Amino acid sequence: MEKNMYSIIIPTYNERLNIALVVYLVFKHLREFDFEIIIVDDSSPDGTQDIVKQLQLLYGEERILLRARKKKLGLGTAYCHGLKHASGDFVIIMDADLSHHPKYLPSFIRKQKETEASIVTGTRYVRGGGVHGWNLMRKLTSRGANVLAQTFLWPGVSDLTGSFRLYKKSVLEDVIGSVVSKGYVFQMEMIVRASRKGYHIEEVPITFVDRVYGTSKLGGSEIVEYLKGLIYLIFAT
Amino acid sequence: MKHILKILELLVTISAIWIGLLQASIVSSSYAWLLPVYLIILLGCYGLFMVGVGLMFFPTCPQESHLLQKDIAEAKDFLKREGIDVNSD
Numbered sequence: 001m002e003k004n005m006y007s008i009i010i011p012t013y014n015e016r017l018n019i020a021l022v023v024y025l026v027f028k029h030l031r032e033f034d035f036e037i038i039i040v041d042d043s044s045p046d047g048t049q050d051i052v053k054q055l056q057l058l059y060g061e062e063r064i065l066l067r068a069r070k071k072k073l074g075l076g077t078a079y080c081h082g083l084k085h086a087s088g089d090f091v092i093i094m095d096a097d098l099s100h101h102p103k104y105l106p107s108f109i110r111k112q113k114e115t116e117a118s119i120v121t122g123t124r125y126v127r128g129g130g131v132h133g134w135n136l137m138r139k140l141t142s143r144g145a146n147v148l149a150q151t152f153l154w155p156g157v158s159d160l161t162g163s164f165r166l167y168k169k170s171v172l173e174d175v176i177g178s179v180v181s182k183g184y185v186f187q188m189e190m191i192v193r194a195s196r197k198g199y200h201i202e203e204v205p206i207t208f209v210d211r212v213y214g215t216s217k218l219g220g221s222e223i224v225e226y227l228k229g230l231i232y233l234i235f236a237t
Numbered sequence: 238m239k240h241i242l243k244i245l246e247l248l249v250t251i252s253a254i255w256i257g258l259l260q261a262s263i264v265s266s267s268y269a270w271l272l273p274v275y276l277i278i279l280l281g282c283y284g285l286f287m288v289g290v291g292l293m294f295f296p297t298c299p300q301e302s303h304l305l306q307k308d309i310a311e312a313k314d315f316l317k318r319e320g321i322d323v324n325s326d
Contacts, residue, residue, distance in 0.1 A: 017323045024312040054321045098305065125291075130298035143291040147284055153240065196240070207298040209305050235241045 006035040006109065007088035007169070011078035014046045015096040022094075023055050023064065025102040033109065038065045038082040039096075042072040075163075076186045080176060083169075092166045100164040104206045108166040111204050118199040120166040121191060122206035123159035129205030138218060145226055153233055155188075156195035157203060161226075163187045164206055171199055184222075185229030192237050251276070 008026065012019055019039065026037060041048050049068055056064045067085050069078070079093060092108065094100040100122070108120045124131050125146065134142070149160050161184050167175075171194065181189045195201060259269050316323060 020316055020321060020323050021309055021312040024315055025308060051321065051323060058319055058321065098309070101301075101305065101308075103308075125296065127296060130296035130301070132298050132302045136292075139292060139295050140288070143288050143295065147287045147291065150287075151280075151284060152244070154243075207301040209298075209302050233240070234244070235239070237240055 003034050004090060004109075005088035006030075006033060006090045006092055006105075006166075007082075007086035008035060008037045008092045008094065008105075009079055009082035009086065010037060010039050010094055010096050011075055011082070012039055012041045012044060012048050012052075012096045013072060014044045014048060016044070016046045016048045016051050018096050018098055019048055020051050020055060021098060022096055022102060023059070026105065027059065029102045029105055033106075034088075036063055036065060036086075036088065038067055038085055040078040040082045041066065041068045042078070043068060043070055074182050074186070075184075076176070076179060076182060079172075083172060083176065086169060089169055090166055091169050091172050094164050099208050099210060101207065101209070104164070104204065107204045108164075111202050112166055115200070115202050117202040118168045118171040119191070119194055119201045121157055121159065121201060121203055122162050122164035123157065123203045124162060124206060124208045125158050126203070126205050129207055131208045131210070133210030141218060141223065145223075148227075149188075149230060153192065153230060155192050157191055157201060159203070160188045160191060162206075165191075175199075181229060181232070183225060185225060185232075188229055189233060189237070192233050196237050 010019070010022065023037060026035075039052050041052065043049075049066060052064065052066045056066065065085055067081060069081060083091065090109075090112070092105065094102075104122060108122070111117065111120045123129055131139075131142075146158075146160065149155055153160075163184070175190055175194045175197065178193055179186060179189045191201070255269070255272055258264050258272070259266070264272075313323075
């Protein structure tokens with residue numbers, strides 16, 4: 001039986017501490033799997049790349065690939081950039097800030113093997129999953145956004161804006177080519193386009209602990225961005 | 238087919254049923270004219286209901302924060318032993 005290789009793409013910007021923690025946890029939880037971690041750093045001023053180079057000495061350069069970029073560019077392009085250097089049959093995308101815990105990686109892989117799905121996406125909104133660190137307002141906007149999306153967009157997944165996902169490499173390459181949005185709407189467009197193209201998508205519950213180090217914001221502009229994104233997706237997909 | 242077309246298809250079907258009801262006079266005329274309004278109000282109520290239910294049963298995981306802190310401590314320990322200085326502020 002041929003062994004599958006998993007390429008994990010992690011975009012980073014000023015994640016000096018978090019990236020080291022994430023890498024440690026990935027190695028801890030993926031011991032029986034063949035994988036590589038591709039870190040796409042956008043020239044972080046806090047020395048993230050220095051830490052990554054030290055991690056490379058520790059874990060090996062075949063396991064940790066540093067594919068940096070000259071300046072802060074978008075998330076979507078970060079995935080494209082990482083994808084060019086991915087040698088696995090599967091690509092996993094995740095955040096560097098520990099909101100996505102590497103302990104769920106085996107469940108993504110297992111789900112894909114069981115169902116032969118093209119995409120496995122993590123969902124925070126089902127039993128077994130969950131969120132910690134959100135106040136009532138944040139939960140309200142999240143739930144409101146979700147109901148809007150389910151009512152008008154019929155996306156086929158319960159968590160539209162999540163970015164903890166496993167793709168078959170060929171599927172990611174196919175879908176990412178047709179996506180034009182930026183920011184987190186990019187994640188929405190990815191999964192909706194994949195759903196429209198008829199790809200088999202499965203979900204696994206994940207828990208999401210909001211940013212342990214650093215801050216994450218949700219303001220009026222993000223809400224407007226979301227609504228614009230939703231309208232765009234209704235008309236364009 | 239684009240999603241917007243699916244939605245239009247649904248709206249056209251509903252409109253056809255509505256016009257049919259008006260023509261056939263199964264329902265009284267004044268009531269029938271207001272059906273679209275009732276439908277929209279129903280949709281709004283459904284939406285609010287779903288938001289409320291979702292909020293009530295929003296899955297949370299307070300224990301995860303605690304587990305994460307343990308993982309972070311374990312990771313930091315390891316990094317210290319390996320001489321990787323992350324200068325956590």
